Amino acid sequence: MSIQETLDANVDADVDWEKARAILVFLLPGLTLFGVFSVGPMAYSVVGSFFAWDAFEMGAFVGLQNWSETLTDPLIINWDNLLAFTFPMGALPQNLLWMVLHVPLSTVLGLVLALLFADLRGKRILRSLVFLGFTTPTVVIGLVLLFVYDPQAGVFNELLRVVGMEGQVRNWLQEPQIAIYCLVAGGVWVQTGFSMLLYSSALAGIDPSLLESARIDGAGPFRRFKDIIWPLVKPVTAVVVIMGMIWVLRIFAIVYAAGGPSGGPNHVYSVLGLEVFRAAFSIPVEYGKAMVVALIELMFALPLAAYIARMD
Amino acid sequence: MTHISLQGVTKYFEGGDIVANDSIDLEVEDGEFLVLLGPSGCGKTTALRLVAGLEHPSEGDIHFDDERVTDHSPSDRNVAMVFQNYALYPHMTVRENIEYPLKIRDVPPEERDERIEETTELLHIEDLLDKKPAELSGGQRQRTSLARAIVRKPAVFLLDEPLSNLDAKLRMEMRTELKRLQDELDVTTIYVTHNQEEAMSMGDRIAVMNQGTVRQVAEPEELYNRPRTTWVAQFIGSPPMNLIGGTKRNGTVELAEGTSVPVDASSDSGSDTDSAPVSLGVRPEDFSVHGDSTDADRAITGTVETVEPLGEFTIVNVDVDGTSVKAKVPTTGVERGDRVHLTFENHDAYLYDERGELLP
Amino acid sequence: MDEQHSIADSATKTASNDEQGLRTRIERALPTLPRAGRYAIAIALALLWVVPLIGMVMASVRPLSEIIDGWWHLRGMTITFENYREAWSFSSAPMGRAMLNTFVVTVPSVLVVTLLGAMAAYPFSRFEFPLRKTLFFVMIMVMAAPPELVAMGNYNTLRSIGLFDTYLGLILVHVGWGMGWVVMFLRNYLLGLPDELEEAARVDGASRYQIFRTIVLPYASPALVSVAVIQFTWVWNAFFFPMVFMRSSDSVLAPQALPLLKGRLQIDWGLVAAGSVMTMIVPILVFVFLQRYYKRGMVAAVAD
Incomplete structure (x- = not known):
């Protein structure tokens, strides 16, 4: 009934009821599931972040208490360590540090590989090899990193041994001040495949005659890149960057697999997702805190969503 | 079969900001081939879509015979439509495309096969049945789309600029073929086009539309011979009818610089002493061009601006007191800069009043 | 970039049948030094990229002692499938059961979200209806939002309707969560469906539902495959949702079971590697065989 009223109010006087009914039939099943399992829980988290929680039961309204407690929690932001730039700095700064390193590196590497492969024979196989990591489950990526950095069985330490840096061999993921960079490298390893794929398809769309005419005009390789290739692949960069940021915001399985639910020794590479998981689903259950941390993640995602919406 | 009647049909878009059709009254006789002719954006396609049921009129009613179909969906109207881009379903073969309306209407398979065979023979596309639309040429797509419309044996046949995407030669061919089909099938047909040649050659009657309204409905010959408004007069014929401004007084029309032309037509109208501004209309093909002075009653004098020989005929552009007048003649010896006299017969002259209406 | 040869490349594309084209083609077939160098770098990089994964595969087929010695030592290599056998029926997290789950x-999850997503995408691409813009933005927001945000609400919902720790519960969560991007993706695709096709079908007598089934779905089938392939890899690889909603050892999913294979003190790399290979082989096969749809979908999903 209320739906009909809204329809009435919004559509021209001559509402086509047959069409309106069809629209409802098409929309309703999908939107119901979307509402119940996506939008509803999101709203629930927003509301719940202002209430006290007794395990999974919502209690009294407490205003910003969850927020202030969470933001002063050293697991989320450890101000002292942050100012001294020693780990653990808290999940929020660590997550942001990850983003700041991961996104530019994977973007640039993706572009470099796309350009490198662009006109080689067998480029499809080369690309597939690089892209393989992105189709691999992230939990496997985490385990692979654990394996790579293993002091005995890890290929990274073997590399150090081969180049004569025997003294540097160690369990890299147990080194508080270094571990996160080792994981970021792993993230870049995976994400580069994705940005390379997008850049490759953008490069494939460039009309070769453009490059030819630029060459006839006397442009060298650098100028050709700057004047022709870059302007044409620039829009893709926005997409690559946004997707990279969303990927880092959601990071969970890699960290969990490499360092367990605590996010490494003394939480040195914990991220926001991990904090939500521990707050909500390990004893003691802190639903309020979990919701606040998840909402902090959302706040970083919202501008990205707004940007995507504007692109459309 | 079916008589279509539109009564005061109006269609607004965007909450009334755009009036696509303004109070259209139109009767299409049983088995008639009616052409909706007009420039792009005149509302002819909207009118067709209203008849199809793809749009719902904002005001007014549409009847098929005695049945009010205004609120019927397209599927309940038993109309078939051919679209400008053919609208063939890309994922279906030619056979599946033609079969589709039958399948939707639960026609039994044996009968479907029979009718598909019949229709494809009629349109000479029996060999294309297993091809996908992407493999067809423009003309073949056109035929497939016609077949899909015909196979249903619809009560009304609606065609929206069906020939506009074909090349000139094919268009001529299909024009003849469409006319033959319509004669054979004898289905009430509404045909939308902006091409007057198509309209003149195919239509039993033509409804000329402009700015959402029907300006004149008439048989092709009448439309050519008695265009009721200056707008219609200038829309029909190529090049369009010349219109020369003047004043009507005492049975003559005084054009600028003292040229006056006697007109009989107005002798019966009110008071002869009144003068009124009028436009004198003469079709280019009704002029004769004379280099020497002439003793004809009706002559306009001017200077030749350009001569365009087009083979079959020649177009002479003459400057008459600042108005450019076109004459279409078989051959001519005149040249640029010559003083010429343009003569015409009384029955070839049309007078339009200030509002552009034909004077009796 | 090596200019001479990138140009030679495009030249062969444009002038392949004349003499110059032939010459450049011969030139290209015999790599000169800079080009050979590029090949070497490219191949080296691509191989470097898969070294960690190769290590996993090697470890999965070797006994633990050899792994600890370094999987890259090929001498005296013993190939065994013992790790797989053991992982398949590992006591606390049997991979066999986990794969089935x-x-x-x-x-x-994939089939339902594809079908319902296509249904919902159709009106989004075609019709005006109330709240369309709002819903549109909400979907984009969900696309960017972290899954953690819906975990608490869904946990309570599934508990209260008795679907916690069940297949159906997790399926519903996946479907609801995937709906946003699937609808957006298919809507963008369906915007390309010409209006006349639908109108032709209506005039031909089809109802809205018949049009959807006979015109819209077949038209969208390449996009549907893309959606299904991408959604398959995402749901298959998902780690967070199963961690939250699947708890009993019978209902654990494969990605979830992997960390359990690590063991307590000494990591049993052979087991972890075998489990990982089993888990990753499925999305990788899907990617390899349906690459065309996967890539096209990835590019279209984000590039619109």
Whole structure:
């Protein structure tokens, strides 16, 4: 009934009821599931972040208490360590540090590989090899990193041994001040495949005659890149960057697999997702805190969503 | 079969900001081939879509015979439509495309096969049945789309600029073929086009539309011979009818610089002493061009601006007191800069009043 | 970039049948030094990229002692499938059961979200209706939002309707969560469906539902495959949702079971590697065989 009223109010006087009914039939099943399992829980988290929680039961309204407690929690932001730039700095700064390193590196590497492969024979196989990591489950990526950095069985330490840096061999993921960079490298390893794929398809769309005419005009390789290739692949960069940021915001399985639910020794590479998981689903259950941390993640995602919406 | 009647049909878009059709009254006789002719954006396609049921009129009613179909969906109207881009379903073969309306209407398979065979023979596309639309040429797509419309044996046949995407030669061919089909099938047909040649050659009657309204409905010959408004007069014929401004007084029309032309037509109208501004209309093909002075009653004098020989005929552009007048003649010896006299017969002259209406 | 040869490349494309084209083609077939160098770098990089994964595969087929010595030592290599056998029936997280569970969750999740997503995308691409713009933005927001945000609400919902720790519960969560991007993706695709096709079908007598089934779905089939392939890899690879909603050892999914294979003190790399290979081989095969749809979908999903 209320739906009909809204329809009435919004559509021209001559509402086509047959069409309106069809629209409802098409929309309703999908939107119901979307509402119940996506939008509803999101709203629930927003509301719940202002209430006290007794395990999974919502209690009294407490205003910003969850927020202030969470933001002063050293697991989320450890101000002292942050100012001294020693780990653990808290999940929020660590997550942001990850983003700041991961996104530019994977973007640039993706572009470099796309350009490198662009006109080689067998480029499809080369690309597939690089892209393989992105189709691999992230939990496997985490385990692979654990394996790579293993002091005995890890290929990274073997590399150090081969180049004569025997003294540097160690369990890299147990080194508080270094571990996160080792994981970021792993993230870049995976994400580069994705940005390379997008850049490759953008490069494939460039009309070769453009490059030819630029060459006839006397442009060298650098100028050709700057004047022709870059302007044409620039829009893709926005997409690559946004997707990279969303990927880092959601990071969970890699960290969990490499360092367990605590996010490494003394939480040195914990991220926001991990904090939500521990707050909500390990004893003691802190639903309020979990919701606040998840909402902090959302706040970083919202501008990205707004940007995507504007692109459309 | 079916008589279509539109009564005061109006269609607004965007909450009334755009009036696509303004109070259209139109009767299409049983088995008639009616052409909706007009420039792009005149509302002819909207009118067709209203008849199809793809749009719902904002005001007014549409009847098929005695049945009010205004609120019927397209599927309940038993109309078939051919679209400008053919609208063939890309994922279906030619056979599946033609079969589709039958399948939707639960026609039994044996009968479907029979009718598909019949229709494809009629349109000479029996060999294309297993091809996908992407493999067809423009003309073949056109035929497939016609077949899909015909196979249903619809009560009304609606065609929206069906020939506009074909090349000139094919268009001529299909024009003849469409006319033959319509004669054979004898289905009430509404045909939308902006091409007057198509309209003149195919239509039993033509409804000329402009700015959402029907300006004149008439048989092709009448439309050519008695265009009721200056707008219609200038829309029909190529090049369009010349219109020369003047004043009507005492049975003559005084054009600028003292040229006056006697007109009989107005002798019966009110008071002869009144003068009124009028436009004198003469079709280019009704002029004769004379280099020497002439003793004809009706002559306009001017200077030749350009001569365009087009083979079959020649177009002479003459400057008459600042108005450019076109004459279409078989051959001519005149040249640029010559003083010429343009003569015409009384029955070839049309007078339009200030509002552009034909004077009796 | 090596200019001479990138140009030679485009020249062969444009002038392949004349003499110059032939010459450049011969030139290209015999790599000169800079070009050979590029090949070498490219191949080296691509191989470097898969070294960690190769290590996993090697470890999965070797006994633990050899792994600890370094999987890259090929001398005296023993190939064994013992790791696989053991992982398949590992006591606290049997991979056999976990793989089955993952299939049981993934397949319906993908089919349902593809079908319902296509249904919802159709009106979004075609018709005006109230709240359209709002819903549109909400979907984009969900696309960017972290899954953690819906975990608490869904946990309570599934508990209260008795679907916690069940296949159906996890499937519903996956479907609801995937709906946003699937609808957006298919809507963008369906914007390309010409209006006349639909109108032709209506005049031909089809109802809205018949049009959807006979015109819209077949038209969208390449996009549907893309959606299904991408959604398959995402649901299959998903780690967070199963961690939250699947708890009993019978209902654990494959990605979830992997960390359990690590063991307590000494990591048993052979087991972890065998489990990982089993888990990753499925999305990788899907990617390899349906690459065309996967790539096209990835590019279209984000590039619109």
